[in-house]
Amino acid sequence: MLAIERRNEILEKLQAERRVVVSELSQFYKVSEETIRRDLEKLVNDGYAIKSYGGAVINENTNIDLPFKVRKNHNVIGKQRIAGLFNKMVKDGDSIMLDASSTAVYVVKALKDKKNLTVITNSVEIIIELLDVPDWKILSTGGVSREGSFALVGPQTDRMLRSYHVDKAVISCKGIDLQAGITDSDELHADNKRTMLESAREKILVVDGSKFGKVAFNTIAGLGEITSVVTDEKPDEQWLQAMEAAGTECIYPE
Numbered sequence: 001m002l003a004i005e006r007r008n009e010i011l012e013k014l015q016a017e018r019r020v021v022v023s024e025l026s027q028f029y030k031v032s033e034e035t036i037r038r039d040l041e042k043l044v045n046d047g048y049a050i051k052s053y054g055g056a057v058i059n060e061n062t063n064i065d066l067p068f069k070v071r072k073n074h075n076v077i078g079k080q081r082i083a084g085l086f087n088k089m090v091k092d093g094d095s096i097m098l099d100a101s102s103t104a105v106y107v108v109k110a111l112k113d114k115k116n117l118t119v120i121t122n123s124v125e126i127i128i129e130l131l132d133v134p135d136w137k138i139l140s141t142g143g144v145s146r147e148g149s150f151a152l153v154g155p156q157t158d159r160m161l162r163s164y165h166v167d168k169a170v171i172s173c174k175g176i177d178l179q180a181g182i183t184d185s186d187e188l189h190a191d192n193k194r195t196m197l198e199s200a201r202e203k204i205l206v207v208d209g210s211k212f213g214k215v216a217f218n219t220i221a222g223l224g225e226i227t228s229v230v231t232d233e234k235p236d237e238q239w240l241q242a243m244e245a246a247g248t249e250c251i252y253p254e
Contacts, residue, residue, distance in 0.1 A: 001029070003039065006029055006031075006039060007039050007042060007043060010025060010036075010039055010040070010043065011043060011048055011049075014043070014048070014049055014056065014057075014058045015058060018057060018058050019052065019055060019056070019057045019058070020040070020055045020056055021054055021055040022036045022037060022040070022054055022055050023054070024055075025039075025055075040055070040056045043056065044056065047059055075208050075210065075232075076106075077232075078208040078209070078232035078233070079102065079103050079106040079208065079232070080106055080110070081232040081253055082103060082106065082107070082206050082207075082208065082230050082231065082232050083103075083106040083107045083109065083110035083111075083206075084110055085230050085251050085252070085253065086107050086110070086111075086170070086204070086206060086230050087110045087111060087113075087114075089168070089202075089204070089228070089230075089251075090111060090114055090117070090168070091114075092114055092115040092116055092117075093115070093116045093117070094114070094117055094118070094167045094168060095117070095118040095119075095120070095164075095166040095167045095168070096117060096118070096119055096120070096166060096167065096168045096169070096170060097119075097120045097121065097161065097164075097166050097168070097169040097170065097196045097199060097200060098119060098120070098121040098123060098126055098169075098170045098171075099121070099122065099123065099170065099171040099172060099189070099192065099193050099196060100121070100122050100123035100124075100125070100126075100149060100150060100151030100152070100153075100189070100192075101123075101171065101172035101173075101206075102172075103172040103206045103207070103208070104121070104123060104126060104170055104171075104172060104206070105123065105125050105126055105129060107170055107206060108126050108129055108130060109129065112133055115135055116135050116136070116137075117136045117137070118136070118137040118139070118166070119136060119137070119138050119139070120139045120141065120160075120161070120164055120166065121138075121139075121140065121141065122140070122141040122143055122151055122152040122153065122157050122161075122192055123150060123151060123152075124145070124150040124151065124152065125150045127140050139160075139164075140152070141156075141157040141160040141161060141192075142156050142157065142160055143156045143157035143160075143192075144156070144157075146186075146188070146189075149186075149189075151189065153186075153188040153189060153191075153192055154188055157192050157195075158191060158192060158195045161192065161195045161196055161199055162195060162198070162199060164199055165199055165200075165201075166199055166200050166201070167200065167201055167202060168200055168201070168202045168203075168204055169196040169197050169199060169200030169202070169203050169204065170196075170204050170206055171193040171196055171197065171203075171204070171205060171206070171220070172205070172206050172207055172211075173193070173205065173207060173211060173216070173220055174211065174214065174216035175211055175213075175214030175215045175216045176205070176207060176211050176212055176213075176214070176223070176229075177213060177214065177215045178223075178238070178239075178242055180215045180219070181219060181220070181221060181222040181223055181225075182205060182219070182220040182221045182222070182223065182226065183214075183215055183216040183217065183218060183219055183220060184216050184217075184218050184220055185216040185217055185218070186218065187217075187218050189218075190218035190219065190220050193220045194220050194221060197220070197221055197225065197226075202227045202228065203221075203225060203226050203227045203228075204226070204227060204228045204229075204230060205226050205228070205229045205230070206230045206231075207229065207230075207231055208231060208232045208233075209231055209232055209233045209235070212231075212235060212236075212239060222246075223242065223243065223246045223248055224246035224247060224248065226246075226248050227248065227249065228248065228249040228250070228251055229243060229248055229249070229250050229251065230251045230252075231250070231251070231252050232252070232253065233252060233253065234252045234253075235250060235252065
């Protein structure tokens with residue numbers, strides 16, 4: 001196993017368990033504890049982890065953007081629930097913009113029973129996922145490839161997105177807060193998500209319950225600018241009341 005593969009697995013474990021122990025990782029990967037310490041030091045330097053006695057804990061800072069492969073494997077069940085709920089909102093022939101979030105990948109996987117969809121996306125992963133889907137029209141935004149995110153971003157992406165008007169825009173985020181609204185950790189991603197919302201009749205936020213009450217650095221939109229929030233579990237009553245007051249529909253598993 002390559003060192004980067006091992007570090008990504010350790011990061012996934014950190015995401016799931018919030019803490020890792022050097023001795024346990026050394027035994028699991030059959031490498032020295034010194035090798036594991038170097039792996040953890042790299043994760044700490046990259047901002048993903050914080051050193052603790054005998055190991056490391058996850059860095060809860062919402063402004064740190066995790067590698068796409070790690071995000072894709074986090075809370076898979078929650079993302080599949082969201083995808084199933086969104087599927088019921090889509091009709092044959094719809095035009096949909098999707099961002100480069102890991103949740104959006106699960107959304108499109110669940111849409112393959114639909115016919116004649118038009119999908120516009122800046123996600124390299126989604127483009128690859130949909131290459132063999134018959135009767136769909138897939139449009140890539142173009143743009144600058146962002147390392148580790150499987151995303152195309154930047155002014156060219158915005159220009160392409162602004163040239164279309166679609167039925168639905170589907171975005172995710174790093175945080176949703178009652179005061180700060182919907183936020184993301186990366187300025188270019190936030191700009192592109194904002195443009196998607198402006199280009200759509202229905203503006204849909206797909207987000208798991210862990211993002212509620214979190215605030216990242218860049219504003220995408222206010223809660224009242226969103227048509228529907230689709231999430232994997234019923235939010236607290238304060239959130240339901242806030243969304244009702246904002247005129248935003250909240251969709252969650254019953």
